[in-house]
Amino acid sequence: MxxxxxxxxxxxxxxxxxxxxxxxxxxxxxxxxxxxxxxxxxxxxxxxxxxxxxxxxxxxxxxxxxxxxxxxxxxxxxxxxxxxxxxxxxxxxxxxxxxxxxxxxxxxxxxxxxxxxxxxxxxxxxxxxxxxxxxxHPTQALLDLYTMRKQFGSLQGLNVSIIGDILHSRVARSDLWALQKFGANVRFCAPESMQAPELAEHASYVSIDEAMNADVVMMLRVQLERHATGMLKSNDEYRAQYGLTRERAAKLAKHTLIMHPAPVNRNVEIDDEIVECPQSAIFNQMxxxxxxxxxxxxxxxx
The missing domain is CATH 3.40.50.1370 (Aspartate/ornithine carbamoyltransferase)
Incomplete structure (x- = not known):
């Protein structure tokens, strides 16, 4: 028994x-x-x-x-x-x-x-x-870690930026808890209305430009239904301030891995042509x- x-x-x-x-x-x-x-x-x-x-x-x-x-x-x-x-x-x-x-x-x-x-x-x-x-969301975080480990060989010392709606994200939490056990450095980037204050003691909040300086840039799905709550003013404004635009992607280090738990709101969190660019691991994650x-x-x- x-x-x-x-x-x-x-x-x-x-x-x-x-x-x-x-x-x-x-x-x-x-x-x-x-x-x-x-x-x-x-x-x-x-x-x-x-x-x-x-x-x-x-x-x-x-x-x-x-x-x-x-x-x-x-x-x-x-x-x-x-x-x-x-x-x-x-x-x-x-x-x-x-x-x-x-x-x-x-x-x-x-x-x-x-x-x-x-x-x-x-x-x-x-x-x-x-x-x-x-x-x-433990299995999502496990597949995220698995994807990173395949790319870099080790998680120790990796700089991982998680960008988007941290407040409502179970993915951000599971990734945070797991990555820190392996000695990775996790940072968050989010609009003030999407920050989870209780996580600030575990990972610092940085600007979008600082967040782009990382080994892994993980963009979180923006739940468009939150427009009704006033959390998002518009898709275009979110993209301009927190999206992985083609201009931001062009400045990433050559080794930087782009990730997203999916489904992707194209041209909101990530510009359309970046979703399947050589640095993107989104479909590999799946x-x-x-x-x-x-x-x-x-x-x-x-």
């Missing part, structure tokens, strides 16, 4: 509390899966995994599903819009229902932060955080997400 300690070790709720060694082992195993010549290796062919997305996502869900199927797992896809959650069933009840049906792991994406951490001790299967509110998630899923269920 699986103990709570073992469940906690196999779950992936966030990277803030995960050790450097544990993160490194996940990245090393991802490298193994990336190098594997067979498209499908059914090491999880007797396992059932439920993708429970209580918040819309296309890239993350498809990436998990591709990873699950490459490992031979049986996949159940659950979306809240087509479920009884819309009729008032709680997230807890939904997860417990799928658990009682015999799933071996759950991949969960939620809007509210912290709910997943409260839920995990009451469930007897490992849970994988696919993004919860503005708390964490490719790397599959072996990274294979590693996380294998860790959860083997």
């Amino acid at each position: 699986t103990t709570m300690a073992q469940l906690r070790e196999r779950s992936l709720l966030g990277l803030k509390e995960l050790s450097r060694n544990e993160i490194e082992s996940i990245l090393d195993r991802a490298a193994y899966w990336e190098s594997h010549s067979d498209k499908m290796v059914p090491v999880l062919n007797s396992k059932f995994v439920a993708n429970m997305f209580f918040e819309n996502s296309t890239r993350t869900r498809f990436s998990f599903e591709m990873a699950e199927k490459r490992l031979g797992a049986q996949v159940l896809n659950f979306t809240a819009a087509a479920s009884s959650v819309e009729k008032g069933e709680s997230i807890y009840d939904t997860v417990r229902t799928l658990e009682s049906m015999g799933i071996d792991a759950g991949v969960i994406r939620l809007k509210p932060a912290g709910v997943l951490q409260e839920l995990a001790p009451h469930v007897s299967v490992p849970l994988i955080n696919a993004g919860d509110g503005n708390n964490e 490719s790397n997400g599959v072996p990274v998630r294979m590693s996380v899923l294998e860790r959860a269920m083997k």
Whole structure:
């Protein structure tokens, strides 16, 4: 019988509390899966995994599903819009229902932060955080680190600038916690209305010109719906002040890697022609997400 300690070790709720060694082992195993010549290796062919997305996502869900199927797992896809959650069933009840049906792991994406951490001790299967509110997005950060490590060989001493809506970004938080464990230097750049003051003690806020002087420039997605709150005055103004324009990109060091968690608002966060320029790793990040998630899923269920 699986103990709570073992469940906690196999779950992936966030990277803030995960050790450097544990993160490194996940990245090393991802490298193994990336190098594997067979498209499908059914090491999880007797396992059932439920993708429970209580918040819309296309890239993350498809990436998990591709990873699950490459490992031979049986996949159940659950979306809240087509479920009884819309009729008032709680997230807890939904997860417990799928658990009682015999799933071996759950991949969960939620809007509210912290709910997943409260839920995990009451469930007897490992849970994988696919993004919860503005708390964490651990597998995105893992694929980010994996992409950087492939490019530079080591994360030690890397200067990483994260630019955009830090306040609402779970990606920025997971990347911050993970990168600092490896000795990388993280800096933020954001409009004042998009800064997270509680993170200032962990990473300094710098100007856009200072942020461009880095080994990695990571542009965050601007949620255009925040126009309604007055947080953004216009796409054009954001691009001019905080976007990776062609003029800014031309001044980057030749080795600087351009990253973005996607989806990209072209000509807002990044000018169109920069998205697929030689220094951009955006589509490589998406490719790397599959072996990274294979590693996380294998860790959860083997």
